[in-house]
Amino acid sequence: xxxxxxxxxxxxxxxxxxxxxxxxxxxxxxxxxxxxxxxxxxxxxxxxxxxxxxxxxxxxxxxxxxxxxxxxxxxxxxxxxxxxxxxxxxxxxxxxxxxxxxxxxxxxxxxxxxxxxxxxxxxxxxxxxxxxxxxxxxxxxxxxxxxxxxxxxxxxxxxxxxxxxxxxxxxxxxxxxxxxxxxxxxxxxxxxxxxxxxxxxxxxxxxxxxxxxxxxxxxxxxxxxxxxxxxxxxxxxxxxxxxxxxxxxxxxxx
Numbered sequence: 001x002x003x004x005x006x007x008x009x010x011x012x013x014x015x016x017x018x019x020x021x022x023x024x025x026x027x028x029x030x031x032x033x034x035x036x037x038x039x040x041x042x043x044x045x046x047x048x049x050x051x052x053x054x055x056x057x058x059x060x061x062x063x064x065x066x067x068x069x070x071x072x073x074x075x076x077x078x079x080x081x082x083x084x085x086x087x088x089x090x091x092x093x094x095x096x097x098x099x100x101x102x103x104x105x106x107x108x109x110x111x112x113x114x115x116x117x118x119x120x121x122x123x124x125x126x127x128x129x130x131x132x133x134x135x136x137x138x139x140x141x142x143x144x145x146x147x148x149x150x151x152x153x154x155x156x157x158x159x160x161x162x163x164x165x166x167x168x169x170x171x172x173x174x175x176x177x178x179x180x181x182x183x184x185x186x187x188x189x190x191x192x193x194x195x196x197x198x199x200x201x202x203x204x205x206x207x208x209x210x211x212x213x214x215x216x217x218x219x220x221x222x223x224x225x226x227x228x229x230x231x232x233x234x235x236x237x238x239x240x241x242x243x244x245x246x247x248x249x250x251x252x253x254x
Contacts, residue, residue: 002030003018004017004018004034004035005017011191012048012194013050013191014038014041014042014051014052015054016035016038016042017053017054018053021059023063024059024063024102025108026063026107027065028069029069032083035084039084040090042092043090043091046253049094049095049190050094050191051097052096052186052190053097053098053111054100055102055108057101059103060108061098061099062103062104062105062107062108062112063105064105065083065107083107085139086114095116095193096115097115097116097117098112098115098117100124100164101182102124105126105127106135109126109127109140113139113142119175120175120177120182122165122178125163128140128155146171146172197238197249199233202230203227207223207226207227235251235253
């Protein structure tokens, strides 16, 4: 069996599953390579609109890097591009959702953080555990835009986990659901996104990311540019036309 499974659904949703439940879905070389391939496949397939990333089994979304493998490698500073991180080491311009079904520790937190949205089951736990094993977490820097400073400081310094309820309270995740409802809730969110016009949705994601990087004036100017393609598209005419004709729009993505 592959370490990463890819399910391209007819409704425009791709489900990417880390498939090492016996190792709590730790990111071995096989998982890392599989995720790079999966994200690239999703990005290049115009029929796929939203991706859901999850882990096999009930115990773990991803427990982080494979520490046994790291020990064997005598890994010091991880080389740039070692880990498949959307928005950092691989370009993913379409929306992504983390469906967290258990522990998301260290690199598992990283993968959940890198997705645009996060749905978690009530048995999910999130932790940045690097301080407990003498490793580093430079990838945690963007957390300052996601959770309050005091919470970020506690998370990084103690390495102790947040349960799903607390993660929701501090703004790390979007929704908390019962374990048996996790994929249904994630798919419902994905389909809500997939109903939108592709070019508009892509630009919406870009604007959020631009706003993190820029001040107000610069972000507004960049946002106007980001939406230029959507405004001039055939879909920009189809949307109002479909509304006037009281029918569902037929998006072309152009």
